[in-house]
Amino acid sequence: MKVLLIGSGGREHALAWKLSQSELVTELVCAPGNAGIAEVAAIVPVAADDIIGIVALVQSGGFDFVVVGPEQPLALGLVDVLQEMDIKVFGPTEAAAQLESSKAFTKELCTRYNIPTAAYGVFTELKEAKAYLKTMKPPYVLKADGLAAGKGVVLPETRKEAEAELEEFFSGKFGDASQTVVIEEFMSGQEVSFFAVSDGITALPLIGAQDHKRAYDGDKGPNTGGMGAYSPTPVFDDKALALVMDKIIQPTIHGMAKDGHPFVGVLFAGLMMTPEGPKLIEYNARFGDPECQVLMRRLQSDLMEIFIAAEDGNLDKLKAPGWFDEPVVNVVLASKGYPGNYRKGGQIKGIDKANDMDGVVVFHASTKLNDKGVVCAAGGRVLNITAQASSLENAVAKAYKAIDEVIKWPGGFCRRDIAHHALK
Ligand code: AMP
Ligand code: GLY
Numbered sequence: 001m002k003v004l005l006i007g008s009g010g011r012e013h014a015l016a017w018k019l020s021q022s023e024l025v026t027e028l029v030c031a032p033g034n035a036g037i038a039e040v041a042a043i044v045p046v047a048a049d050d051i052i053g054i055v056a057l058v059q060s061g062g063f064d065f066v067v068v069g070p071e072q073p074l075a076l077g078l079v080d081v082l083q084e085m086d087i088k089v090f091g092p093t094e095a096a097a098q099l100e101s102s103k104a105f106t107k108e109l110c111t112r113y114n115i116p117t118a119a120y121g122v123f124t125e126l127k128e129a130k131a132y133l134k135t136m137k138p139p140y141v142l143k144a145d146g147l148a149a150g151k152g153v154v155l156p157e158t159r160k161e162a163e164a165e166l167e168e169f170f171s172g173k174f175g176d177a178s179q180t181v182v183i184e185e186f187m188s189g190q191e192v193s194f195f196a197v198s199d200g201i202t203a204l205p206l207i208g209a210q211d212h213k214r215a216y217d218g219d220k221g222p223n224t225g226g227m228g229a230y231s232p233t234p235v236f237d238d239k240a241l242a243l244v245m246d247k248i249i250q251p252t253i254h255g256m257a258k259d260g261h262p263f264v265g266v267l268f269a270g271l272m273m274t275p276e277g278p279k280l281i282e283y284n285a286r287f288g289d290p291e292c293q294v295l296m297r298r299l300q301s302d303l304m305e306i307f308i309a310a311e312d313g314n315l316d317k318l319k320a321p322g323w324f325d326e327p328v329v330n331v332v333l334a335s336k337g338y339p340g341n342y343r344k345g346g347q348i349k350g351i352d353k354a355n356d357m358d359g360v361v362v363f364h365a366s367t368k369l370n371d372k373g374v375v376c377a378a379g380g381r382v383l384n385i386t387a388q389a390s391s392l393e394n395a396v397a398k399a400y401k402a403i404d405e406v407i408k409w410p411g412g413f414c415r416r417d418i419a420h421h422a423l424k
Helices: 010-019 051-061 071-075 078-084 103-112 126-133 159-170 238-258 291-298 303-312 351-356 392-406
Strands: 002-007 027-032 065-068 088-090 120-123 141-144 181-184 190-199 203-211 214-216 220-223 228-231 264-274 277-284 328-335 360-364 367-369 375-377 381-388
Touching (some): 002 010, 002 051, 010 027, 010 360, 010 381, 071 078, 078 088, 088 303, 103 181, 103 277, 120 126, 126 159, 126 181, 141 159, 159 181, 190 291, 203 238, 238 264, 238 277, 351 360, 351 392, 360 392, 381 392
Parallel strands (some): 065 088
Antiparallel strands (some): 120 181, 141 181, 190 203, 190 264, 203 228, 214 220, 228 328, 264 277, 328 381, 367 375
16 A cells, blocks of 8 residues: 655654554655654655645545544544545544544533543633632643644643633633633543544554653653653553543544544543543544654554554454553653754764664654754654663663663753653
């Protein structure tokens, strides 16, 4: 099959790496890709959110199958357009992708289908939102309804701060995304990212992972796209997985189908493992980044087979995927300054040598080759150092050894405590 993968992050490098190992994939093209993806796929300079450009590429490229990585093209309806062109595509339609693109949509679905999540209110008027705040206890949880690149959630400690935030939300802090605001009850516990693939009817469980959203050690500092991940995680055992499938994932897939927009693709449940059991924080309609990278390294089975079965509506006939038991960690190397301002263009050396280390695979999150063919930083999150070993401790040690002794990038930084929840 000739496959087109959409995206350019570490998630897409991991997907491309895994797809390139599939016997079902004869040719792999990625738009727009990055310097690492270019080693396993042909790359084409069409942006992931350039729907017209992607349609033109698909029309001229003779692709048999399209895989969509990031959320923006899903929310823009790329899957709908490709389906109208009779192209096989893995990913949810615009209506189904509302599970990620509208928090209010998801909360309402949870209410109707009895899916455990935080109590909430949805507001389009400042006055009503402020009145609701008075009924809640701190810390307050305020969310922009729409997509805000992972930054649309704030957790003010006092009502005064919360009111000030609400004012900013409604005066367009996140543009249209914050014209509707969700206010939620605060949930405490450890967070888990869990992934399932669905064909619209059947949900196939994948595995769980833990992400590190804050920029600095000790879970301090601003929220980021994610600074590292690992899997498996002790807080998400087989029992928790079965419970989440039964109480959260299955009712969601059933509800989406019943409501007329069946969900085909990867359903990413952000979960809080509360004392009362797992509750849904939010859904994403795609793989997580940096979680996907650890999932792909633990996956034994053919990824393309899973995508094809989901697109064909045949997941019920697919054998459960196999997973390596050995833990995998992913430490993100980011540009100094991220998630604030940072400099692009610094040269990075030693990636090949790191890849030669036993158990280490480096995925590129945002890189470009300069005119001398040297890999350069091209964004905030730049590299993902993944390592697999017989224990999580060893995997973590290996990833940091690659970072400290092999990779040379003065402009980068990473968190030093990835997987700390499981190691302490
Ligand atoms: P979200 O974008 O909805 O995943 O929220 C971003 C982060 O905010 C989550 O990963 C949690 O750490 C935190 N968060 C969101 N909702 C809640 C909640 N109801 N209670 C506690 N923390 C939350
Ligand atoms: N790592 C969280 C996300 O992909 O949204």
